[in-house]
Amino acid sequence: MNENPQITENARCLHTRMDLGVTNETHKGERSGVLEEAPRAIINPFKETTRQNGRRIKEPNEPMFTLTVTDRHGIVHKGRIRRLMPVECWKLQGFTKEQFEKVAEAGMSDA
Secondary structure (H helix, E strand, O other): OOOOOOOOOOOOOOOOOOOOOOOOOOOOOOOOOOOOOOOOEEEOOOOOOOOOOOOEEEOOOOOOOOOOOOOOOOEOOOOEEEEEEEHHHHHOOOOOOHHHHHHHHHHOOOO
């Protein structure tokens, strides 16, 4: 990976290679990309490949993926991925924070 990343105003040269910045090859100058500022929904960030039709990453301000028991959804923000907190999952399903706190006080499990 890129040991000394630099954030620049413009992206460097674009190439037709699909593995830029991913492999450990020594193609200097080809390890550039675009850093997205807005947060985006990502489906199961811990799997490199998923059996799914459609995109793995949504556009900014697009609705979140459907929450299921088996998936572990996340958010990509400034190049970093983080998993959703339980209260965020509740809010995405239309519940209020007060409803979440009431159930959490009753002994809800995070699992």
